[in-house]
Amino acid sequence: MTRDKILESAALEIERNGLTQFRVKRVASEAGISVALLYSYFSDREDLIAATIVHRFRQVLLGQAEIFTTPLRNVETADQLRTALSKMISDAQTPERDEGRILRIESISFAHHNLTASAGIADAKEETSLQIMEIVQPLVDKKLLVNGMSGVAFARIWYALFFGQIALEGEHALSIDPESWLMALNVLANAVVRTADEKPHT
Numbered sequence: 001m002t003r004d005k006i007l008e009s010a011a012l013e014i015e016r017n018g019l020t021q022f023r024v025k026r027v028a029s030e031a032g033i034s035v036a037l038l039y040s041y042f043s044d045r046e047d048l049i050a051a052t053i054v055h056r057f058r059q060v061l062l063g064q065a066e067i068f069t070t071p072l073r074n075v076e077t078a079d080q081l082r083t084a085l086s087k088m089i090s091d092a093q094t095p096e097r098d099e100g101r102i103l104r105i106e107s108i109s110f111a112h113h114n115l116t117a118s119a120g121i122a123d124a125k126e127e128t129s130l131q132i133m134e135i136v137q138p139l140v141d142k143k144l145l146v147n148g149m150s151g152v153a154f155a156r157i158w159y160a161l162f163f164g165q166i167a168l169e170g171e172h173a174l175s176i177d178p179e180s181w182l183m184a185l186n187v188l189a190n191a192v193v194r195t196a197d198e199k200p201h202t
Contacts, residue, residue, distance in 0.1 A: 003041050005031045010052035019110060022049065053111045054120030061128045067091055068159055069135040078193050081144050085189035089182060132159065146194050154192060161185065
């Protein structure tokens with residue numbers, strides 16, 4: 001619990017002050033511990049920063065996956081899948097995720113030049129993808145997806161639509177009003193579900 005408290009405090013320090021103004025003393029103070037105790041968990045400042053980046057990245061990524069997969073659990077029929085997709089579309093508009101944190105931390109060049117951070121982020125992505133596919137694969141096994149739509153493709157399309165759209169927010173050529181966006185998502189949702197008269201691939 002102390003280690004997690006340190007990592008949470010360090011994440012706040014990065015979010016407030018960035019890496020150039022990152023101070024271990026402030027992290028220790030925020031966590032309510034001594035600097036000496038902090039260094040019993042981490043070898044140095046760089047080790048603490050690397051662990052913090054991985055900690056926050058994993059938290060946010062797995063939180064996103066939970067929003068994405070929850071409606072798909074225990075889906076047995078095409079109608080249930082359509083209902084689940086509608087729920088996913090609704091939930092994705094106001095998800096419990098923190099885009100600012102993941103964008104701020106993931107973009108830190110430190111993460112790309114530090115082996116510990118890079119390996120930890122890769123592990124978090126692997127863990128998240130396995131969690132998603134564990135929920136999506138039964139849809140394939142039950143032959144609920146339209147012919148030609150693999151489980152991986154289904155997962156990538158929906159995950160990217162929900163959690164990649166922030167990169168396109170703002171006023172530009174690809175801006176879209178919320179009502180039109182929701183309509184498009186619902187059209188796509190209906191298109192990926194196999195209809196009653198479509199024979200599944202064997």
